[in-house]
Amino acid sequence: MKLQIIRQRSLWWTLSSAIILSGIVAMIISWSQLGAPLRPGLDFVGGTRLQIELDCAVPSNCAKPIDPALVREVLAAQGLEGSTIQVLGDEKQALSIRTSALSVDQRTQLEKTLTERIGAFDPQKTQIDTVGPTLGRQLFTSGLLALLLSFVGIGLYLSFRFQLDYAVFAIVALLHDVLVTVGIFSMLGLALGIEVDNLFIVALLTIVGFSVNDTVVIYDRIRETVQTSGDRSINDIVDAAVNQTLARSINTTLTVLLPLVAIFFLGGETLKYFALALIIGFLMGAYSSIFIASTLLAWWRVRSGQEIQDGGKDQLVGAEE
Amino acid sequence: MGRQRSILALILVLAIAAIVVLVKVPVRLGLDLQGGSQLTLQVQTTETVTEITPDKLDAVKRVVENRINGLGVSESIVQTVLPDKLVVQLPGVSDPAQAERVLGGTAQLDFREQIPGTEARLPIEFQVQKQKEDELKALQDSKADKAQIDAKKAEVDSSAKVLAELFKPSGLTGEGLRNAFPQPVGGDRWEVVLNFSDQGGEQFAQLTKNVAGTGRSLGIFLDNQLLSAPTVAAQYAETGISGGTATITGGFDTKEASGLAIQLRGGALPVPVEIVENRTVGATLGQDSIQSSIYAAVLGLALVLVFMVVYYRLPGLIADLALLLYSLFTLALFNMLGVTLTLPGIAGFILSIGMAVDANVLIFERTREELQAGKTLYRSVESGFYRAFSSILDSNVTSLISCLALFVLGTGLVKGFALTLALGIGVSMFTALTCSRTFLMLLVLSYPALRQKPELFSPNVPPSSKTQPNKIQPEKAS
Numbered sequence: 098m099k100l101q102i103i104r105q106r107s108l109w110w111t112l113s114s115a116i117i118l119s120g121i122v123a124m125i126i127s128w129s130q131l132g133a134p135l136r137p138g139l140d141f142v143g144g145t146r147l148q149i150e151l152d153c154a155v156p157s158n159c160a161k162p163i164d165p166a167l168v169r170e171v172l173a174a175q176g177l178e179g180s181t182i183q184v185l186g187d188e189k190q191a192l193s194i195r196t197s198a199l200s201v202d203q204r205t206q207l208e209k210t211l212t213e214r215i216g217a218f219d220p221q222k223t224q225i226d227t228v229g230p231t232l233g234r235q236l237f238t239s240g241l242l243a244l245l246l247s248f249v250g251i252g253l254y255l256s257f258r259f260q261l262d263y264a265v266f267a268i269v270a271l272l273h274d275v276l277v278t279v280g281i282f283s284m285l286g287l288a289l290g291i292e293v294d295n296l297f298i299v300a301l302l303t304i305v306g307f308s309v310n311d312t313v314v315i316y317d318r319i320r321e322t323v324q325t326s327g328d329r330s331i332n333d334i335v336d337a338a339v340n341q342t343l344a345r346s347i348n349t350t351l352t353v354l355l356p357l358v359a360i361f362f363l364g365g366e367t368l369k370y371f372a373l374a375l376i377i378g379f380l381m382g383a384y385s386s387i388f389i390a391s392t393l394l395a396w397w398r399v400r401s402g403q404e405i406q407d408g409g410k411d412q413l414v415g416a417e418e
Numbered sequence: 419m420g421r422q423r424s425i426l427a428l429i430l431v432l433a434i435a436a437i438v439v440l441v442k443v444p445v446r447l448g449l450d451l452q453g454g455s456q457l458t459l460q461v462q463t464t465e466t467v468t469e470i471t472p473d474k475l476d477a478v479k480r481v482v483e484n485r486i487n488g489l490g491v492s493e494s495i496v497q498t499v500l501p502d503k504l505v506v507q508l509p510g511v512s513d514p515a516q517a518e519r520v521l522g523g524t525a526q527l528d529f530r531e532q533i534p535g536t537e538a539r540l541p542i543e544f545q546v547q548k549q550k551e552d553e554l555k556a557l558q559d560s561k562a563d564k565a566q567i568d569a570k571k572a573e574v575d576s577s578a579k580v581l582a583e584l585f586k587p588s589g590l591t592g593e594g595l596r597n598a599f600p601q602p603v604g605g606d607r608w609e610v611v612l613n614f615s616d617q618g619g620e621q622f623a624q625l626t627k628n629v630a631g632t633g634r635s636l637g638i639f640l641d642n643q644l645l646s647a648p649t650v651a652a653q654y655a656e657t658g659i660s661g662g663t664a665t666i667t668g669g670f671d672t673k674e675a676s677g678l679a680i681q682l683r684g685g686a687l688p689v690p691v692e693i694v695e696n697r698t699v700g701a702t703l704g705q706d707s708i709q710s711s712i713y714a715a716v717l718g719l720a721l722v723l724v725f726m727v728v729y730y731r732l733p734g735l736i737a738d739l740a741l742l743l744y745s746l747f748t749l750a751l752f753n754m755l756g757v758t759l760t761l762p763g764i765a766g767f768i769l770s771i772g773m774a775v776d777a778n779v780l781i782f783e784r785t786r787e788e789l790q791a792g793k794t795l796y797r798s799v800e801s802g803f804y805r806a807f808s809s810i811l812d813s814n815v816t817s818l819i820s821c822l823a824l825f826v827l828g829t830g831l832v833k834g835f836a837l838t839l840a841l842g843i844g845v846s847m848f849t850a851l852t853c854s855r856t857f858l859m860l861l862v863l864s865y866p867a868l869r870q871k872p873e874l875f876s877p878n879v880p881p882s883s884k885t886q887p888n889k890i891q892p893e894k895a896s
Contacts, residue, residue: 303839
């Protein structure tokens, strides 16, 4: 198999643009419906989530499934009409309630009424998350800042190790990966109500750090070939470099995806969408390195009259054996 | 060859050390895994205190610690997060309502006057109180069961109540105290200096005048708990201690003096503390999370191991060995450095398993290329490692940059993820470059027969790299 990536580049560019555009459309729709490009979770907007499960050790406590209508009634009586209620578990014995940020007294009151009306809950299976709205905003800004910082850091490192144009297109490829992942989660938020939390930003940062690897390996090979056979056209070199590193690009992505798939299926609720974001991002990372970062570099070098570069300006660290 | 042998010995020693560490040092589990409550407190600014300095945050931390001690939770931790937050960890607490009530609010420091006729009781009761507090602390440290701790805590509470009944309010509160600091008096003997505001100074003078020379004490209370009960010498009976400055002497050592001073400063700070975040996970839920992440880790590792052997054959097996060593070293490092494992932290570790093979994949792909280009096995392996190094370095550095950004700007859980991932990347550089290389080289050098079988390393090897002819397959452009 030999990929003709340079010849097919308009196909890949169109494909990527289409995915990114539909992501942006999803974000715009999401913005008009939810006031945010993605469905924001508790971490960013603040609120209280109370997850409780009936204590089945208490006799006849688990006799019947939890009735959401009853829960809604309890919440309404406390002036918490706007809350989301989810009855969870195969036996419908668990409950997840998401409200605005509750004070200690409000929360204890709610727990007390729920216990009176529905049954005793097992404190060992309770999960409480309360995030104040100001803190949520702080978490969000610091997350975005971290993302920005790593973009700048990676850009600087690559322009130091390679050349400026390499670094710029590597960053473009990274933006591509992040945009696609964000776009897909925006759609997931609209279609399935999946929220993004703190871990989503962590996932984006991990994608940024890892996805650039494939790009670096391909660029490394391009640079090497430019130095050893500087009389070849950059289009040829890029084609060859991508094909020579193709097995590696696919295999490293695969070895990272395997554990992620394991986390997605077995890792529990908290890590599920974290793993999904990473799976999407890493897949995109491999794709953009092979089809986008490389073709963009070749296109730029041809355009700027550096199609054939005799002798490398940049030195490889160390020479052949 | 000798060099490879000594590296092999080193790896063996490290592996044994890692196993010892794993057996001896317990894993530190985050509250999301062991169950418990993590509260983030934000210190609010007020009109009088417009800025929270690190110094003030420390003082508030002491107040918070003081309040937590009254809760009877073992192994609680309070950390400051600049600029204005405190993170309180309460392991094993599944209903943090009581903690939330106690921890919020402004510190109440006040100076009280001992009621006449209780002179004989005070030293006894104060002694009892201190002893009970020590007993409670010992129980908590020994992780005694909850009923025992609760019973002792009730004793402490009632003893505190008895003590409080020996005093009456004087009207002087923390607002009147401007500063408190330790001051040496020679040797390791320290005293605590109190500075009052103008009004506070007057109130203090009145209070000290009342008790001077009577044998009665003035009581300094923080959140209704007696911190100190100094007496006032008879010479002040006329005017009281005036001038707005006083010292508490009493044979403090450095630690005691600065401890008391910080508590006083914290109590004097009129800043309310608000709980801005509460993350509570029941113990059973934590157990479930541990279980599912172990399953995920084992399955993830197994999938990677199988893939490597199937695709890369003999080198794949060696990479697998390196990967197992990687897991061993990384976990041991976590324990050694006291890294607290959280759920995202475990995810970071599982992820790093997949990333750790990246370096091996790069090397082996390069080795294959060299073999297919007709080089000998030994040269191919050598140049595989050599030429892949620059790519390995670059890709790891970029990952580390992201980890750094996460670590610097992230909060608790996120930091844990970044730290485990970064440690993993560091260890993987070592295992890929040192362990895999040494194993592979030793194998190639010790078993010359292997050199006749490059197909163990790669498919489609041209016959020129072997001494014996082998079946020739059509060249597949890779």
